[in-house]
Amino acid sequence: MDLRYTDAAPTDTERAAVDSLLGPPPSGWEGAEERTDEDLRWARGGAAAARDRRDQLLPALHAVNDRVGWISEGALNYICRRLTVAPAEAYGVATFYAMFSVVPRPAKVLHVCTDLACAARGSGALCADLADRLGPAGTPAEGAVWQESPCLGLCERAPAALLLQTGAPPAGEESVAGAPPAADEPVAGVFRCSAVLAPATAPAVVTATRAPEAAPAEPPAGAAVPQAGDPGLVLLKRIGTVDPASLDDYRSTGGYTALRRAFALGPAGVIREVLDAGLVGRGGAAFPTGRKWQATAQQADGPHYLVCNADESEPGTFKDRVLMEGDPYALIESMTIAGYAIGAAHGYIYLRGEYPRAYERLSHALASARTRGLLGPDVLGQGYAFDIEIRRGAGAYICGEETAIFNSIEGQRGEPRSKPPFPVEKGLFGKPTAVNNVETLVNVLPILEHGAAAYAATGTETSTGTKLFCVSGQVARPGIYELPFGANLRDLLALAGPPERMRAVLLGGAAGGFVRPDELDIPLTFEGTRAAGTTLGSGVVLVLDDSVELPRILLRIAEFFRDESCGQCVPCRVGTVRQEEALHRIVDRTGAGAAADVALMREVGQTMRDASICGLGQTAWNAVESAIDRLGVYK
Amino acid sequence: MTAVPLQPPRRLVSFTLDGSETRVPEGSTILDACRSAGKDIPTLCQGDTLTPKNACRVCVVEVEGARTLAPACSRRAEPGMTVRTDTERARHSRKVVLELLASSTDLSTTPRAAEWIKEYDAEPGRFGADAARVNEQPRIDNDLYVRDYDKCILCYKCVDACGEQWQNTFAIAVAGRGFDARISTEHDAPLTDSACVFCGNCIEVCPTGALSFSTEFDMRAAGTWDEPAQTQTTTVCAYCGVGCNVTLHVQDNEIVKVTSPHDNPVTHGNLCIKGRFGYQHVQNRV
Ligand SMILES: Cc1cc2nc3c(=O)[nH]c(=O)nc-3n(C[C@H](O)[C@H](O)[C@H](O)COP(=O)(O)O)c2cc1C
Ligand code: SF4
Ligand code: SF4
Ligand code: SF4
Ligand code: FES
Numbered sequence: 001m002d003l004r005y006t007d008a009a010p011t012d013t014e015r016a017a018v019d020s021l022l023g024p025p026p027s028g029w030e031g032a033e034e035r036t037d038e039d040l041r042w043a044r045g046g047a048a049a050a051r052d053r054r055d056q057l058l059p060a061l062h063a064v065n066d067r068v069g070w071i072s073e074g075a076l077n078y079i080c081r082r083l084t085v086a087p088a089e090a091y092g093v094a095t096f097y098a099m100f101s102v103v104p105r106p107a108k109v110l111h112v113c114t115d116l117a118c119a120a121r122g123s124g125a126l127c128a129d130l131a132d133r134l135g136p137a138g139t140p141a142e143g144a145v146w147q148e149s150p151c152l153g154l155c156e157r158a159p160a161a162l163l164l165q166t167g168a169p170p171a172g173e174e175s176v177a178g179a180p181p182a183a184d185e186p187v188a189g190v191f192r193c194s195a196v197l198a199p200a201t202a203p204a205v206v207t208a209t210r211a212p213e214a215a216p217a218e219p220p221a222g223a224a225v226p227q228a229g230d231p232g233l234v235l236l237k238r239i240g241t242v243d244p245a246s247l248d249d250y251r252s253t254g255g256y257t258a259l260r261r262a263f264a265l266g267p268a269g270v271i272r273e274v275l276d277a278g279l280v281g282r283g284g285a286a287f288p289t290g291r292k293w294q295a296t297a298q299q300a301d302g303p304h305y306l307v308c309n310a311d312e313s314e315p316g317t318f319k320d321r322v323l324m325e326g327d328p329y330a331l332i333e334s335m336t337i338a339g340y341a342i343g344a345a346h347g348y349i350y351l352r353g354e355y356p357r358a359y360e361r362l363s364h365a366l367a368s369a370r371t372r373g374l375l376g377p378d379v380l381g382q383g384y385a386f387d388i389e390i391r392r393g394a395g396a397y398i399c400g401e402e403t404a405i406f407n408s409i410e411g412q413r414g415e416p417r418s419k420p421p422f423p424v425e426k427g428l429f430g431k432p433t434a435v436n437n438v439e440t441l442v443n444v445l446p447i448l449e450h451g452a453a454a455y456a457a458t459g460t461e462t463s464t465g466t467k468l469f470c471v472s473g474q475v476a477r478p479g480i481y482e483l484p485f486g487a488n489l490r491d492l493l494a495l496a497g498p499p500e501r502m503r504a505v506l507l508g509g510a511a512g513g514f515v516r517p518d519e520l521d522i523p524l525t526f527e528g529t530r531a532a533g534t535t536l537g538s539g540v541v542l543v544l545d546d547s548v549e550l551p552r553i554l555l556r557i558a559e560f561f562r563d564e565s566c567g568q569c570v571p572c573r574v575g576t577v578r579q580e581e582a583l584h585r586i587v588d589r590t591g592a593g594a595a596a597d598v599a600l601m602r603e604v605g606q607t608m609r610d611a612s613i614c615g616l617g618q619t620a621w622n623a624v625e626s627a628i629d630r631l632g633v634y635k
Numbered sequence: 636m637t638a639v640p641l642q643p644p645r646r647l648v649s650f651t652l653d654g655s656e657t658r659v660p661e662g663s664t665i666l667d668a669c670r671s672a673g674k675d676i677p678t679l680c681q682g683d684t685l686t687p688k689n690a691c692r693v694c695v696v697e698v699e700g701a702r703t704l705a706p707a708c709s710r711r712a713e714p715g716m717t718v719r720t721d722t723e724r725a726r727h728s729r730k731v732v733l734e735l736l737a738s739s740t741d742l743s744t745t746p747r748a749a750e751w752i753k754e755y756d757a758e759p760g761r762f763g764a765d766a767a768r769v770n771e772q773p774r775i776d777n778d779l780y781v782r783d784y785d786k787c788i789l790c791y792k793c794v795d796a797c798g799e800q801w802q803n804t805f806a807i808a809v810a811g812r813g814f815d816a817r818i819s820t821e822h823d824a825p826l827t828d829s830a831c832v833f834c835g836n837c838i839e840v841c842p843t844g845a846l847s848f849s850t851e852f853d854m855r856a857a858g859t860w861d862e863p864a865q866t867q868t869t870t871v872c873a874y875c876g877v878g879c880n881v882t883l884h885v886q887d888n889e890i891v892k893v894t895s896p897h898d899n900p901v902t903h904g905n906l907c908i909k910g911r912f913g914y915q916h917v918q919n920r921v
Contacts, residue, residue: 003805004830006821073822086805086830087821089798095810102822396812413809418689418709567789567809567816569690571728574735577767577814585763600761607731610704610724611692618703 003086005077014075017067018060022082031081053083055429057411061094062353062392069109069166070101085411096413096566098150098395099164099353108144110209111162111354112137112200115315116506117155117472119556120548121199126159129202134209144209150397150560151315152354155472155542156224156479157198161205162354164194165212194356218357221326224318226479226495234446234458234466235439236482239326244361247368250329256374258448262337263382265448267297270341274444276452278464283309283400283437284511284538285615286526289444292434295424296342299432306339306347307409307428307435311393311400313352314509315560316540319468320438322480324351324358327442328365332388334441336379337448339386342434347388350405353395362390397564401614402435403427404566415566416614439468439539459485463525467536473506473543474499483524490520492541499545504631506544508537510557511619513626534626550633551587554624558583561620572617575608579621586634594634601625650716659712665696665720666707674720677729677751679736679842680790681708684903685800688791691736693751695728696720704728730755738762739814740769741786744844744855767814773852776825779833779912781852784817786845793818793837793846801905806831835911839894839904848892848912861886869896872910877901881910890914 010018019025025032060079064071071094080087094100112130114123127137127148135141137148154160195208195215208215222228222240229241242249250256262270275290296304308331312320324331335347351359366388369375377385391409393399399408403417406428427433443465447455456464463485469492472478476497483492489505502517513534515522522532529536544553558580567573582601586594605621612618627633645660652668659668669676680691687708695704699717704725712718719725733752737759742748752759771784791809798805806829810819820829838846847855854860869882879902882894893911897904 006824006828076821086798086808088808088810088819088829089805091819091821092808092810096812418706562813565813567811567813568688570692570732570735570788573789573814573816574739575731578735578738578762581762581766603727603731604735607728607735611695611728611732612703613689613692 003080003084005081005087006073008073008077010072010074010078011068014064014068014072015078017063018075018079018082021059021063022056025082030084031078054085054411055409056083057085057090057093058391058394058408061090061097061100062394065100065394066166069107070103070105072102072104076102083411093411093413096396097353097393100394106140106143106145107166108209108212109164110144110146110205111149111152111164112146112205113150113152113154113158113160113162114148114556115151115560116510116542116553116556117151117316117478118159119553120473120542120544121158123159126161126200126202126205130205133202133206142210146205146209149354150563151313151317152198153312153318153321153352154196154198155316155318155470157219158472158478159200160196160198161200162194162196163205163208163212163215164356196357221322221357224322224479225326226477227481233482235323235442235468236326236480238330239322242327244326244328245364247329247365247372247374250327254449255329256333256380258445259333259336259340259374259380261448262340263380263384267341267343270337270448271297273447273452274341277447277455278462279440279443279447279455280463280526281437282439282443282467282539283435284314284508284535286536289436289440292424292436293338293342296344296432296434299425301432302343303346303431304342304344305428305431305433306335306342306344307402307405307433308335308347308349308441309400309402309405309435309437310349310351310355310358311397311405312355312438312538313393313397313400313564314511314538314540315557316472316506316509316542317470317538318472319470319480319539321355321358323438323442323468324355325361328358328361329369330442330445331362331438332365332369332375334444335388336375336386337444338434338436338441340379340384342432344434345385345387347386348409348428349388349390350399350409351390351392352400353393359390359392366390396566397560398566398614398616401616404614405435406433413566415568416616418613437538460523460525460527462527467524467539469524469539469541471496471541471543474502474545474547475543485525486523488521488523488528489515489541492524493520493543496541496543499543501546503544503546503548503550504627506540506542506623508535509540509542510560510623511535511615512537512540513622514631515626516630519630535622550627550631551583554627554633555580555583555587557623558620561616565616565620569611569613569617571604571608571610572612572614572620575604575612575617576620578604579608579624583624590634598628598634648712648714650712650714650718652718653720657712663712664708665698665705665710665712665718666694668712668718669696669707669720676707676720677733677747678708679745679788680792682792682840682842684897685792685795685840688795691732691788691790693729693732693736695725695732697722697725726755730757733757734759734761736788738766738768740788740843741783742788742843744786744847745788745842771817774826775849775852777827777833779849779908780835780838781847781849782818782826783845783847783852786843787818788843788845789816789818790842792840792842796836796840796905797831801903802832802834802836804830804832804834807837833908833912834906835893835908836905838911839906850891854886854891860891865891872906874909874913879906879910881906883914889918 064075196218279289281287399414404414408414562576582597647658649658678694681687689706689709694707697719698705734757773783865886872879
C-alpha cells in the first residue's frame with residue numbers, strides 16, 4: 001500500500017482520545033511523535049498487520065467524535081497512522097455516518113426526532129418552537145446545535161429528543177463499564193451527560209441543553225411495558241419487575257437455566273430444539289432461525305461468528321431497546337447459547353449509536369457476567385470459550401442490514417454486500433456468520449427452558465411463540481406489548497386504547513404497509529399478514545387518527561429512505577430522490593392532479609423493488625404504495 | 636497478438652438462457668454466457684479487468700424463482716437455473732435505471748448511453764425540469780487529468796482500480812452517503828495533496844468520461860476532439876524494463892491520450908505515470 005498522510009497533526013486531546021482506545025503508539029511508524037533509533041532500523045506494520053486492526057476504525061472515530069465533537073484532519077490522520085488505513089478510505093467511512101462530523105461543531109448536539117411516531121405526536125410544533133427559542137436547526141448557538149433526526153427508538157414517549165454532549169470523561173469514570181448503574185437511575189451515557197427528553201417540550205429541551213446535568217431522569221425501561229408484571233408474559237416477564245443491573249436477580253428468576261440445558265443437549269441438540277420450536281426471525285425477514293444456525297454450524301471454514309443485530313433503526317421500532325435496557329442478561333445468556341450452537345467463540349452486539357442507556361446496561365451486564373465465569377475462556381466450567389463485544393453504530397439505518405453490519409464492524413463503509421454468498425457461508429471477516437435480531441435471540445430462552453413442544457404450543461402452526469409489538473402514535477397506552485401469535489390487530493389495539501377516529505395503522509414500519517380501520521381482523525402472524533398483503537416487519541404498529549395529514553407522513557417516509565440510502569446502487573440512490581420529489585409535487589393534490597406523479601412513482605417503485613441491491617431499496621416504496629392503494633390517499 | 640495463459644480445465648454448468656440450453660465453464664457469470672451467445676446486455680459498472688460492484692443495475696435479468704432481478708454481471712450461472720434476459724420486467728428496470736442516471740448525471744461522454752436510451756425508450760426528461768442533479772463542477776487541480784463528477788455514475792471502478800484491485804494506492808474513495816455520495820480524496824483535498832501517483836489507471840476504467848486526460852477535456856471544450864479521426868497504435872513503453880503495452884491515440888499527428896490493452900496478461904490495462912502521461916517528448920518538434 002502507498003499510504004500517504006498529510007502534515008495535519010492531531011491536538012493533544014485528539015491524540016489522547018485515540019490512545020485511550022488503542023494504547024500508546026508502539027513506534028514512530030504508527031504515529032509516535034519521536035522516531036527512535038530502533039524505528040529507523042525496523043519497519044513494522046504493513047498491509048497484513050493493518051488488516052488486523054482495520055476493524056478498530058469505527059471505535060476510533062467514535063473515540064474522537066465523542067471527546068471532541070467532530071473529526072478533524074489531524075485526528076483522522078492520526079487514526080489512519082495508528083491503524084494503517086488510507087486517509088481517503090477513512091474519510092469515506094467517517095462521512096458515511098450521521099453521528100460523525102468532519103467539520104467543527106459545538107460540543108452539544110441535540111437530536112430532535114421528526115420521524116413517524118413523533119410526527120404523529122407533535123414534533124412539528126416542537127421543532128417550530130425550538131426554532132424560535134434556539135434559532136434554526138443546524139445553526140450553532142450557545143455552544144449547542146440542534147438538528148432534526150430520524151427515529152430515536154423512543155416512540156412510546158413521542159415526541160422525543162436526545163442530547164449528546166462531548167468532552168473528557170469525568171475523573172475516575174474513565175471506563176464506561178466501570179461502576180454498576182443502580183436499577184433505574186439515570187446513567188451518564190457514553191456520550192457524557194446525555195439527556196433523553198421524551199416526551200419533549202420546547203422549554204424542557206432548552207433547559208436541558210443549557211444544563212444537561214440538571215435534566216430530569218429518564219423513566220425506567222419498564223415504563224415502556226404497559227403489561228409489566230402480567231404473569232402471561234414470556235419475553236417481557238422480567239422487565240419492570242427485576243433489577244436489570246443485578247445478575248443475582250436475573251439468576252433468581254430463572255436466569256441461566258437455559259444455558260445449563262443447552263450444555264446438556266450439546267450444540268446439535270440446541271439446534272434441533274430451535275428447529276422443532278419453529279422459531280422464525282423477528283428482525284423483519286422472517287427466516288427460520290434453526291436453519292440459519294444449522295447452516296452456519298455446518299461450515300467447515302472457521303472461525304464462526306455470531307452477530308446480534310441491535311441496530312434497531314426502523315422508524316417506530318423500540319422493542320429491542322426495551323429488552324436490552326430492561327433485561328440485558330437475557331440477551332447475553334441467549335447469545336451464549338446461540339454461539340455454542342453454531343460453534344462461535346466470539347459474538348458481537350451491533351448496537352445503534354443512539355442508545356446510550358442500552359450501551360451502559362449491556363456493558364455492565366457483560367462485565368459482571370465475565371467476572372462470574374458466565375463469559376470468558378471457560379463458560380460455566382463447561383470448556384466452552386465465548387465472549388461478546390459491543391460495537392456501536394454511528395447513525396445509519398442501513399447498518400441494520402445484515403451484510404452492511406459486517407462492513408461496518410470491519411471498518412468499511414456500511415454498504416450492503418451483494419448476496420450470494422450468504423452470511424452463513426461468508427459473513428463477518430469473510431467467515432461463516434449467523435446474524436440474529438435481539439428479540440429472536442431472547443426467544444431461545446423459553447425454548448430451552450420449557451422445551452420445543454411447549455414453546456410451539458403457543459401461537460399458530462407456522463408462527464410459534466409470542467411476538468412483541470411496538471405500539472405508538474395516537475393510542476392511549478403506547479408501549480411494547482407481548483401477545484401470542486394469532487391475536488389480531490383489534491385485540492392488540494384494545495389493549496393499547498385505540499383512538500376514536502382512526503385513520504390508518506402502519507404495520508411493519510416504514511418498510512411495511514398501511515392498513516385501514518376496517519381491516520383490524522388481520523391476524524398478527526407471519527402468514528396472516530402476508531395473506532393480507534402486508535407484513536409484520538419489525539413489529540411496528542403505528543396508529544394514526546384523522547388529525548394526521550397522511551401526505552405529510554408519506555413525505556416523511558420518502559425523506560427517510562432518501563436520507564438513509566447508502567447510495568451504492570442507482571435504483572435506490574436516485575429512485576428515492578425521484579419519489580420524494582413526486583410526493584412533494586402532489587402533497588396537496590388529488591385525483592387527476594396527482595395521477596401522473598402516482599404513475600411515475602409506481603414505475604420507479606417497481607424498479608427499486610426489482611433491481612435494488614438490498615432490502616432498503618426493495619422495500620422503500622411499500623408504505624407509500626399501500627397508502628395509495630389501500631387508503632386511497634391521493635384519490 | 637497477446638498471449639492468453641491457459642487456465643486449468645473447468646467443469647461445465649448447464650442452464651437455460653432465454654429458452655435454450657446453455658453450457659458455460661463453472662464460475663462464469665450470466666453476462667459471460669450472454670456475451671458468448673451473442674446477446675447484447677447493457678452494462679456500465681461492469682469492467683473487463685475488475686470485479687464488478689454490480690451497482691449500476693442496467694444489466695439486470697430475470698432468474699426464475701427469484702424475488703428480485705439479478706445483475707447479470709455478477710450472478711454466476713448455476714446448474715438448472717432458468718434465466719430470461721429480455722422480459723418486460725427486466726427491460727422495464729433497465730429503462731428506468733437509464734432514466735434515473737440520465738436525469739441526474741451528464742451521460743454525454745458515456746459510450747453507448749444514447750443508443751441504449753433509444754433502445755429502451757427511456758425518457759429522462761419525464762422527472763421534470765426540477766429533478767435533482769449531481770451538479771458538480773469539473774475539478775482541474777493538476778496538469779494531467781480532470782475529474783468531472785457531474786458525469787460520474789458512482790460505478791466504483793476508479794476506487795477499485797486505485798485501491799485493492801490494482802494500484803494499491805487508495806487515493807480516492809466514496810465519501811458521503813446516498814444521493815450526496817461522491818468520489819473524493821480525504822477531506823476533499825486536491826489530487827496533488829493526496830496519495831495519488833498519477834498512474835491514470837482510474838481514467839482507464841472510467842466508463843463515463845468523468846475522468847479524462849486534460850488533453851481530451853480541453854479539446855472537447857474547444858470542440859476539436861474528433862474521435863473518428865483518431866488512429867490507435869499499440870506499442871511498447873520505452874521507459875523501463877517492464878515493457879508495458881501502450882496504445883497511442885493520435886489525432887492530427889499529435890498523441891492525444893494513452894491507453895493500454897486490457898487483455899494483456901501482465902498489465903491488464905494498467906500503466907504508471909510515465910507510460911500514461913509521459914509522451915510529450917515524442918512530439919517535441921523543434
Ligand atoms: C435496511 C435494513 C435494515 C434492517 N435493520 C434491522 C435492524 O435494525 N434490526 C434487525 O434485527 N434486523 C434488521 N434488518 C434485517 C436484517 O438484515 C436481518 O434479516 C436480521 O437481522 C436477521 O435476524 P433474524 O433472523 O433474527 O430476524 C434490516 C434489514 C434491512 C434491509
Ligand atoms: S438498495 Fe439502497 S441501501 Fe441498499 S445497497 Fe442499494 S443504495 Fe444501498
Ligand atoms: S469517476 Fe468514473 S470510474 Fe469513478 S465512480 Fe465515477 S463513473 Fe465510475
Ligand atoms: S508504463 Fe511504467 S511500468 Fe510500464 S513500462 Fe512504462 S515506465 Fe515501466
Ligand atoms: S453492469 Fe451489472 S450492475 Fe452494473
